[in-house]
Amino acid sequence: MDLSDEVEVRVREDRNVTVAVEGEGADSVPLDESHLVVRAMRAAFDAVGQTMPGVDLRCRNAIPHGRGLGSSASAIVAGVAATAALVGGGRLDRDWVFQTAADIEGHPDNVAPCVYGGFTISWHGAKTWRAWTAAPAPGVLPIVCVPRRSLSTQRARGLLPETVPHSDAAFSAGRAALLVAAVRECPELLFEATEDRLHQSYRAEAMPESAALVESLRGDGLAAVISGAGPTVLVLYHGAAGDPHGESPQKNSAIVDSIRRRAGTEWHIRPLAIDLVGVRVTSPRS
Ligand SMILES: Nc1ncnc2c1ncn2[C@@H]1O[C@H](COP(=O)(O)OP(=O)(O)O)[C@@H](O)[C@H]1O
Numbered sequence: 698m699d700l701s702d703e704v705e706v707r708v709r710e711d712r713n714v715t716v717a718v719e720g721e722g723a724d725s726v727p728l729d730e731s732h733l734v735v736r737a738m739r740a741a742f743d744a745v746g747q748t749m750p751g752v753d754l755r756c757r758n759a760i761p762h763g764r765g766l767g768s769s770a771s772a773i774v775a776g777v778a779a780t781a782a783l784v785g786g787g788r789l790d791r792d793w794v795f796q797t798a799a800d801i802e803g804h805p806d807n808v809a810p811c812v813y814g815g816f817t818i819s820w821h822g823a824k825t826w827r828a829w830t831a832a833p834a835p836g837v838l839p840i841v842c843v844p845r846r847s848l849s850t851q852r853a854r855g856l857l858p859e860t861v862p863h864s865d866a867a868f869s870a871g872r873a874a875l876l877v878a879a880v881r882e883c884p885e886l887l888f889e890a891t892e893d894r895l896h897q898s899y900r901a902e903a904m905p906e907s908a909a910l911v912e913s914l915r916g917d918g919l920a921a922v923i924s925g926a927g928p929t930v931l932v933l934y935h936g937a938a939g940d941p942h943g944e945s946p947q948k949n950s951a952i953v954d955s956i957r958r959r960a961g962t963e964w965h966i967r968p969l970a971i972d973l974v975g976v977r978v979t980s981p982r983s
């Protein structure tokens with residue numbers, strides 16, 4: 698989705714590292730070596746066998762933290778992409794960034810869309826992280842409902858059971874396959890494709906308001922799910938069910954207004970474009 702942080706990196710003459718943060722996380726993230734972008738840069742320099750130079754980092758953050766919108770993956774990808782550009786003379790090797798960032802994050806779920814943009818499926822192959830990317834069908838509009846309260850991915854993970862019933866696993870495999878067809882070609886199937894039996898009910902106790910909003914929006918026929926590990930609610934909208942005209946700007950704005958009314962003032966409702974490019978490195982500013 699088209700929601701991104703910006704990290705400006707200036708190489709220093711000495712080995713010191715400074716961090717300045719504006720926007721999301723400005724009052725909570727550390728400003729020292731433990732800052733996630735610094736950690737990612739250091740790990741990426743280690744991976745290429747080079748010593749990290751001193752840098753001044755300026756982070757302008759737009760992605761809310763701990764909301765299931767992949768802020769940690771974005772920070773890691775920013776640090777690794779900056780390193781790739783510094784060691785590669787400005788050239789961005791996306792595949793290397795993907796491998797390195799997924800190693801650091803420990804899974805590729807959010808790193809893959811950050812690096813490549815679009816709709817991605819990612820997994821671990823025999824030896825390396827793998828990703829398949831494609832553009833969603835025209836007119837699929839993601840709408841995120843972001844609550845004020847955050848929830849760490851670590852806590853949400855802790856609520857998942859070690860095992861699930863075989864019937865739920867089979868149901869989920871079918872829905873995962875259906876989701877690919879729905880996002881790529883048949884958005885009218887998005888509602889059924891987003892039925893979940895793998896994580897939402899287990900995590901509901903940690904985010905009851907999100908679980909209630911998902912249920913209420915799905916009651917209206919909207920394809921609402923928990924985004925990532927939560928607590929953001931994501932709606933994948935594509936016109937009203939049975940409407941032959943599909944989406945339109947007016948209808949999109951009407952649906953956003955209706956979600957706003959339903960969710961209430963505790964939620965920030967944002968329609969987001971789909972970014973098909975992924976991480977970008979721009980030339981040094983003068
Ligand atoms: N831009 C950033 N800069 C520094 N640290 C970050 C940044 N984004 C995320 N983090 C770290 O990652 C944590 C959130 O990660 P996580 O719980 O996985 O949630 P999310 O769904 O937002 O990725 C934050 O509390 C912070 O420690």
Ligand SMILES: N[C@@H](CCOP(=O)(O)O)C(=O)O
Pocket residue numbers: 764765766767768769806807850854896924925926927
């Ligand atoms: N899909 C994974 C990872 C979610 O990460 P997040 O940072 O988007 O919350 C999961 O559900 O655990």
